[in-house]
Amino acid sequence: MKDIEQQWAQWMQAAVGGDTVSYRRLLDALAPYLRDYVRRRLRAYGRGQDDVEDIVQEVLLAVHLKKHTWDGERPIVPWVRAIAVHKTIDALRRHGHRINVPIDDVLDDLPAEDTEPPLRASEMERFIAPMRGRQRDVLKAIALDGLTISEASERLQMSVGAVRVALHRGLAALAAAYRETDA
Amino acid sequence: MNTDDLIRSLVQDQETARATQVRRIASMTGLCGIGLSLAMLGVILGVRPDAGTALQSWRLPFKIMVVGVLIATSVRAYARAANPESLRVRSLGLLLLAPALLFGGVIFELLDGPSSEWLLKVAGKNPTLCLIAIPCLSIAPLIGLLMGQRHGAPASPTLAGALTGLLAGSLGAAVYILRCTDDSPLFVAIWYMTAILIVTGAGGVIGRKLLCW
Numbered sequence: 001m002k003d004i005e006q007q008w009a010q011w012m013q014a015a016v017g018g019d020t021v022s023y024r025r026l027l028d029a030l031a032p033y034l035r036d037y038v039r040r041r042l043r044a045y046g047r048g049q050d051d052v053e054d055i056v057q058e059v060l061l062a063v064h065l066k067k068h069t070w071d072g073e074r075p076i077v078p079w080v081r082a083i084a085v086h087k088t089i090d091a092l093r094r095h096g097h098r099i100n101v102p103i104d105d106v107l108d109d110l111p112a113e114d115t116e117p118p119l120r121a122s123e124m125e126r127f128i129a130p131m132r133g134r135q136r137d138v139l140k141a142i143a144l145d146g147l148t149i150s151e152a153s154e155r156l157q158m159s160v161g162a163v164r165v166a167l168h169r170g171l172a173a174l175a176a177a178y179r180e181t182d183a
Numbered sequence: 184m185n186t187d188d189l190i191r192s193l194v195q196d197q198e199t200a201r202a203t204q205v206r207r208i209a210s211m212t213g214l215c216g217i218g219l220s221l222a223m224l225g226v227i228l229g230v231r232p233d234a235g236t237a238l239q240s241w242r243l244p245f246k247i248m249v250v251g252v253l254i255a256t257s258v259r260a261y262a263r264a265a266n267p268e269s270l271r272v273r274s275l276g277l278l279l280l281a282p283a284l285l286f287g288g289v290i291f292e293l294l295d296g297p298s299s300e301w302l303l304k305v306a307g308k309n310p311t312l313c314l315i316a317i318p319c320l321s322i323a324p325l326i327g328l329l330m331g332q333r334h335g336a337p338a339s340p341t342l343a344g345a346l347t348g349l350l351a352g353s354l355g356a357a358v359y360i361l362r363c364t365d366d367s368p369l370f371v372a373i374w375y376m377t378a379i380l381i382v383t384g385a386g387g388v389i390g391r392k393l394l395c396w
Contacts, residue, residue, distance in 0.1 A: 066336035082267040143192040
């Protein structure tokens with residue numbers, strides 16, 4: 001666990017400094033870890049596993065938007081777990097469940113070696129449709145159609161700078177949209 | 184959307200590579216708030232005329248020190264609150280330092296004159312002004328500091344809001360010191376602390392809604 005902790009911390013430090021390769025590696029490593037962690041959390045709360053992938057994506061989005069709240073001096077795994085717990089509880093509350101948060105986090109936090117693949121794709125797409133024009137178009141192009149920023153700027157006839165801004169605002173709006181839902 | 188697509192988008196979103204640290208933003212917006220409060224004080228109330236004589240007693244320096252300690256410990260708690268990991272009790276414990284000092288001052292004051300004067304010292308010259316002015320002078324800092332905290336990811340939005348209110352209240356109190364002519368620790372313990380707690384409570388209520396992430 002300590003090696004992984006150090007590796008992730010290294011990748012995150014690099015990512016915050018602008019290293020996209022390290023950032024990609026970090027997020028790719030976080031996804032299966034989070035999937036496993038959220039599954040076990042839901043099981044511990046006695047809830048079904050339908051929303052696992054949605055929650056995993058919400059956590060990744062939060063990790064991305066709030067990565068500057070990680071204090072580089074402190075361990076990164078507890079920080080990631082804290083976000084995961086927060087978002088899991090949010091998701092469950094949105095569905096109308098009353099959650100009593102256990103005081104101790106008694107769950108083991110070893111990342112799983114083999115994790116089951118996602119059960120189904122998430123519902124994140126349905127939040128994109130009602131968004132404002134530019135943000136919606138950019139998110140569609142980049143997140144759904146898989147374009148790069150330069151490709152998106154060509155297709156949408158926007159400057160690269162404008163695409164970047166719209167992407168960032170779109171992602172922030174996506175996070176906010178989750179908060180407002182009552183499934 | 185599958186997770187891989189999301190990850191790809193996140194990696195491309197370099198806008199967040201720029202520092203949006205709570206500290207950085209809160210310093211700017213907080214200072215603006217303080218500046219506004221100082222302007223408010225200057226225009227509406229003005230500075231106390233008897234500062235020179237007042238400084239000769241131990242009370243005014245002591246009052247300044249207590250509020251200063253409160254600000255310092257509140258800043259620390261406010262910054263820690265931006266983290267998704269729950270605040271440790273230790274971090275909050277430090278907040279008791281200012282009240283503890285104040286308590287010491289209260290004891291000293293009670294012993295520093297006849298008991299017949301105690302009630303007079305508690306009542307002071309203008310408690311109503313204090314109760315109104317400190318929250319009013321805290322509004323601009325509160326708004327600025329809340330804006331800063333919105334960039335954080337607090338484990339408890341309510342607690343983070345309350346700590347923001349506490350800091351804003353302390354700053355409002357600090358500005359009010361420039362005008363306030365009531366220096367007795369007895370006065371400060373009742374009226375200043377009540378006013379600051381009002382702002383703290385307001386911060387908690389607002390934070391519950393505003394600081395979700």
